[in-house]
Amino acid sequence: xxxxxxxxxxxxxxxxxxxxxxxxxxxxxxxxxxxxxxxxxxxxxxxxxxxxxxxxxxxxxxxxxxxx
Numbered sequence: 250x251x252x253x254x255x256x257x258x259x260x261x262x263x264x265x266x267x268x269x270x271x272x273x274x275x276x277x278x279x280x281x282x283x284x285x286x287x288x289x290x291x292x293x294x295x296x297x298x299x300x301x302x303x304x305x306x307x308x309x310x311x312x313x314x315x316x317x
Contacts (some may be wrong), residue, residue, distance in 0.1 A: 290307070291305040
């Protein structure tokens with residue numbers, strides 16, 4: 250794909266970022282919809298392991314410049 254990520258399977262994309270925080274803090278921000286929407290993107294999170302996580306990207310809200 251690009252330096253932003255790579256396709257690792259027909260339905261899988263992998264991203265690697267160094268965020269400078271403890272993994273527990275990053276995980277909390279990924280699974281808590283309110284925190285995630287302020288940091289990364291909106292969407293819903295399932296209540297139990299194995300349930301869906303919906304990531305709703307609205308690039309107009311996150312940046313002045315659209316990603317490639």
